[in-house]
Amino acid sequence: MRLLLIILAQFLSGSIWFAANAAFFDQQFLLSAVQAGFIAGTLSFAFLNLSDRFPPVRVFFVCALAGAMFNLGGALLPPSRGILLASRFLCGISLAGIYPVGMKIAASWYPDTLGRALGFLVGALVLASGFPYLIKAVHWQGDPGMILWITSVSCLAGGLIQVFFVGDGPFLPKGSPFDPKVIRYLFVNPYFKASALGYFGHMWELYAVWATIPILFYAIIPDQADMWAFIFFGAGFMGCAAGGMLSLKWGSRRVAGTALIISALCCLMSPTFLYLPRALALGIILLWGMAVVADSPQFSSLNTRFAPAGYVGSALTLVNCIGFVITIFSIELVTFWIRHWGIDTAFLCLTPGPVLGWIWLNKKIPG
Numbered sequence: 001m002r003l004l005l006i007i008l009a010q011f012l013s014g015s016i017w018f019a020a021n022a023a024f025f026d027q028q029f030l031l032s033a034v035q036a037g038f039i040a041g042t043l044s045f046a047f048l049n050l051s052d053r054f055p056p057v058r059v060f061f062v063c064a065l066a067g068a069m070f071n072l073g074g075a076l077l078p079p080s081r082g083i084l085l086a087s088r089f090l091c092g093i094s095l096a097g098i099y100p101v102g103m104k105i106a107a108s109w110y111p112d113t114l115g116r117a118l119g120f121l122v123g124a125l126v127l128a129s130g131f132p133y134l135i136k137a138v139h140w141q142g143d144p145g146m147i148l149w150i151t152s153v154s155c156l157a158g159g160l161i162q163v164f165f166v167g168d169g170p171f172l173p174k175g176s177p178f179d180p181k182v183i184r185y186l187f188v189n190p191y192f193k194a195s196a197l198g199y200f201g202h203m204w205e206l207y208a209v210w211a212t213i214p215i216l217f218y219a220i221i222p223d224q225a226d227m228w229a230f231i232f233f234g235a236g237f238m239g240c241a242a243g244g245m246l247s248l249k250w251g252s253r254r255v256a257g258t259a260l261i262i263s264a265l266c267c268l269m270s271p272t273f274l275y276l277p278r279a280l281a282l283g284i285i286l287l288w289g290m291a292v293v294a295d296s297p298q299f300s301s302l303n304t305r306f307a308p309a310g311y312v313g314s315a316l317t318l319v320n321c322i323g324f325v326i327t328i329f330s331i332e333l334v335t336f337w338i339r340h341w342g343i344d345t346a347f348l349c350l351t352p353g354p355v356l357g358w359i360w361l362n363k364k365i366p367g
Helices: 002-016 019-023 028-048 056-076 081-095 099-109 114-138 144-166 180-184 190-220 222-250 252-272 278-294 296-306 312-341 346-350 352-364
Strands: none
Touching (some): 019 028, 019 081, 019 114, 056 081, 099 144, 190 312, 190 352, 222 278, 312 346
16 A cells, blocks of 8 residues: 555656646747756755655655746746746755655665665656646647646655645665765766666657657647657556566566667667557557656666665765756757658667667666
8 A cells, every 4th residue: 555655746846847847839949848857956955864864755746836836836837947047946856856766665665675666766757757648638728827726736646645634654774975986986887877878778769759749640640749748648657556566477678678769769769650550650649658768667676786786875875866867959950850850760869779778778787
């Protein structure tokens, strides 16, 4: 029951991540602002060691409250590009106290089954990313304010669930202070190097696909594009859950490698999506939705497993931040490609990510 509440809280509070992208169509730069805020927030939280100095559930709640307020600012403040960018950047900082801290809360309750819990938690965040598109599809077409209001209330509700119904568990892991000197040791361990480079390839593709997949659906099925965008994220939730179960038999490396291969093939096939029979194209895209994120929990597991001893927290912080920096470049590249050459070939430039990720992953890492 408690795990379900943690997953629900992660889902509700993570719903602000893509809220502005659903509310303001074709504004991928807003997601880049969230990514930049998340990087700044993650580094700041690590330097200040906030989730160790204060109870994690309180950190989660304060960040959920702040995220709800900043998200709502996009609806209440006078509309302008600068205000929207600032509000999304501040949402990203708030999410740095929601996504990673939620993982720490789960670890404090389920240290022995964290791998399974991690799959569901990442899946919850994936579903949360699609939730604003469901809101848009169900009723409030063309009303960005309503999308921002609902996701803001949801974000705050997630924080309240953590404080009043979950709490910090009895196995709360004690983190180590952030040490920037870890960068000297990051790639000494060949296993960690391979896992980290594989993760970077995965991140090159992931958020760029998420940011622009609604545009592809508008080209294929314009009258139901928002609902299909939500279904795409729902397929990602299923991919995370299925990957977590398969990793118990196959191992994380094999699951991540399989997902990367499928993603690369989908990127290569993407120019055909507008010309295939609609049902076939949608089926392949949903398979892509499962594969593109199914490796996320597995890379988290691999990076944790092979991180330098004594620097685990610092190493994961730096690798995650590098990964999110990469997403900003790939989001902007795909957005530029769409504007100048169209959506049909835009995803081809993401192919090197999963291809190189698979090559790096299979060089050194045991199953």
